[in-house]
Amino acid sequence: MSTTAFSADFFWQEGAWRIGDAPLAVAGRRFDVATGAAERAGRFVLPGMPNLHSHAFQRAMAGLAERRGPGEDSFWTWRETMYAFAEAIDPDDLKAIATQLYVEMVKAGYTQVCEFHYLHHGPRGVPYADPAAMSLALIEAAKEAGIGLTLLPVLYMTGGFDGRPLTERQQRFRHDVGGFVSLLERLAPMQDDMFTLGIALHSLRAVPEDAMRALLATGIARGLPVHIHIAEQIGEVQDCLAVRGARPVEWLLDHADVDPRWTLVHATHLTAHETDRLAKSGAVAGLCPTTEANLGDGLFPLAAFIDAGGTFGIGSDSHISVSPVEELRWLEYGQRLLTRHRNVAARRPEESVGTALWQRALHGGARAAGVDVGRLSPGARADLLVLDDRSPLLAAREEADVLDSFLFAGNTPLVRDVMVGGQWRVRDFAHAAETSAAQAYRVVVERLAAA
Template identity: 85%
Template sequence: MSPTPLTADFLWQDGSWHAGGAGLSVSGARFAPASGLAGGERVGRFVLPGMPNLHSHAFQRAMAGLAERRGPGEDSFWTWRETMYAFAEAIDPDDLKAIATQLYIEMVKAGYTQVCEFHYLHHGPRGVHYAEPAAMSLALIEAAREAGIGLTLLPVLYMTGGFDGRPLNERQQRFRHDVGQYVALLERLAPLQNDMLRLGIALHSLRAVPEDAMRALLASGVCRELPIHIHIAEQLGEVQDCLAVRGARPVEWLLDHAEVNSRWTLIHATHLTPHETDRLARSGAVAGLCPTTEANLGDGLFPLATFIDAGGTLGIGSDSHISVSPVEELRWLEYGQRLITRHRNVAARRPEESVGTALWQRALEGGALAAATDIARLADGARADLLVLDDRSPLLAARDEADVIDSFLFAGNTPLVRDVMVGGQWRVRDFSHAAEQSAAEAYRVVVERLAAA
């Protein structure tokens, strides 16, 4: 296949803008050298790498907005969780595929080109196993294929209902595997991997995976090279329970009992001491931050400035999908810090540094590491993912390369991602995805039935 040269005025490469010229070409699903190639398609003025979404629970998109009515007492993450469990009760593989396809198309249109799916809805109601044990995982794989997004599938090990080892309740039985069943699921899925599909492992949380099970899993051959994700220290109640049962805070305990390194992504990690923050940063693990969901659930605020100053790596995810936009995640990552510190431009740690470029580059690098992909680079050999900003938009009028990303992130809510390429194929052109109408109709049918159940 002959390489196809692409031209742009500016390409985002290695953390800064470079005059584009004929700086890119696409061969199959990957970027190839462009030198010596004549002509080519001018794709736009400003071209960015696609953004990885490092944390997703796809089925929760269908309940966005349905948990905003006050209960009889003080509402919290734990009351929201009961609403979520009730909603998830009736979802089957066909439903999950329809919901995930709609969500993944929304992601691609917003500028996400890879999603880490933290997938724990494995079985049928009350834990009855499907004839195909991987049925729900396969539904997600098919949804990603139809949407044209890269998928890092993270099947979740979920065994107990608390640090004290209590059994899962009836609604949680859909999530349950023992270690042997879980390894068998990974072995079933591993041969399906390709350039658009990566496999990883997810420990739901320390409260859901006993220490002996964690050690057995991490020692198994199928897991030794895979990325590892875990929910941790999201809620103060979780921190208190871990202290009571294990005698240490969750992040402290994990760092003391596992070889935490760049293979690991710690989702939320909201409640950290300064010592934990420093240790987490030095470990090389990715902090997986989901600001819109963390705000929606009342989780708290991550110690961003301290973590960055310690050399920490971070990425962003849309988690429960009350918002599906890297712009909004990054904006609220910064705004939350401004509210708690009462200072501006917190993520920019050096004089004259741009907040937008600092956030975008950090999220690219951390997200790609968490997703086990190379999509954060517009460079030879990387998967050919890119975003073209709408230089016709009034929001980018009179903006040059010095301030275009700041305007992209902080100038309003008008979509500015005009075109999206994933794996060498245009998935979005002029704000439109070829499958969006059919996916929206299938999604609507499913959600209307679930709402009536």
């Protein structure tokens, strides 16, 4: 196995810029100890950011749900638009859409994606000849784009807390526990340095308690990352209280062994007690600020969660934006609008907001993905970003100001080069697959628009 060493003026290591007097080596797909001559990578080198929540097919409908309906629009009216769009997508379509999305992610600085995948079957729930066809389309898309994939097949069984059956539009998502375990068993042997398997419970309203317990007790589920949508909407909280007698996060913490392998996606509507309990559980809060804003979800209690020792990461969810910069920027800006104070994510005097957000999201995203990424250290997968030190946005910036300028100085892309798993995927802002991916994507969305 050949080893290549890279030098830089500064490497982001252990939550701070370190003077790059010791080169960074890559052996195969992982970082190693450097020896010998080094190739210069750039001035500022960061770990790649994990994207902990994605519904890839929704990238193709971004911008198509922004026209007002006859009444008050909400998450629930948006959901009907999404269901109608999802009905037409087949495995080839999904591969083309996901490849385009994943290329965009890599160019933006995401090097790992957690794909919360519930579009399993054909229209009206008719299984494909290969029940894993849609999962395999996502795996192939990730390979083409060169992004690490944590695939999270979703268990989806009921249409509400009261156990109502799924609607016709939801039949494509349906599994019983046995069929779901069979899918996991089909996918598990395919895992490698770039593909990791996890499991997702769609939500408490979609997975009955006995099914949740049965799945988590299976051998294949043991040790895998577990993700769940939870407490995203006030209506969900009210329904959970009415049927289960507790708020969603409260109920989950009381009825499951929630620990650091869990990611609670959104967790928007929390009491102070739930916030403290969630933080102390070690679970990751999966925050998706641009989607949460687009859907009118609400704002997560970030300051209280950080102060309680909580761990969070970021995701692009419905992909109305594909940028870790924008997710982190709006995570902070939402808190400023809510509290009417500045620099909310920085909890200590003199702490940099950019530093606090980036490092916390690296740590939480890596935990949610179940992969050793997010750090420039021997043994970790060799994912890195090189910032464009030629950009005027970084002019006259010392290292202490670089992350704040990266996140808060404008919208000009600053991720110049991207390595994923020891291979350069983006060089001088260009991805080798971007032209072919865009062409295939265009064909698919034009056909879907005409259908």
